[in-house]
Amino acid sequence: MEKIIETLQSGGTILYPTDTIWGIGCDATNIEAINKIFEIKKREKNKSMIILVESAKRLQDLVEVPEMAWEIMDLSEKPVTLIYDNPKGLPKELLAEDGSIGIRLVDELFLKKIITKLNKPLISTSANFSGQKSPMKFSDILPDIVNSVDFVAEENHDKISEYSGSSVIRIWNDGRIKVLRE
Secondary structure: OHHHHHHHHOOOOEEEEOOOOEEEEOEOOOHHHHHHHHHHHOOOOOOOOEEEEOOHHHHHHHOOOOHHHHHHHHHOOOOEEEEEOOOOOOOHHHOOOOOOEEEEEOOOHHHHHHHHHHOOOEEEEEOOOOOOOOOOOHHHOOHHHHHHOOEEOOOOOOOOOOOOOOEEEEEOOOOOEEEEEO
16 A cells, blocks of 8 residues: 555556556646556547545535435445536646546545545546456456556456446536436
8 A cells, every 4th residue: 555655646657446447547636647647548638537536525625516416426336427517626637628527436445545545536547548448357457558557556456347337427516417328
């Protein structure tokens, strides 16, 4: 855990198991680290990435959370990423073209520890090249991806993910919602 936090605090990138699939992550407030992830994934800069938070407080510090969002999170049977309007304190490089951001409030203890110790939101994007299949287990990750990050977490290398990704739901402050991925 210490090496993960040290890597993130120094602007590095990590490969780590999330509450869904394996992901590439960094400090979500570090523009240089964010750009590194775009390069690693060979991803277009206009494609936004999501962030993970560990607490309702951190979520509320970043966005206005409509009442419907709490209900969706409570009722969801799998991890759910909600796309919110007008985030505060995040670099523009991280936001979608319309200024929105996808955020997932995690329950998984390992993720909560990382984010709590980092004391900042964590980038989470699939550990693959843009457009390729998401890795359901560590052995699915291409060596080029593994070798391009600054640190690889040792946790859950043998575990096969229960989910191929989170549900993604766009939620507006006026109460409208749209399911983008179930």
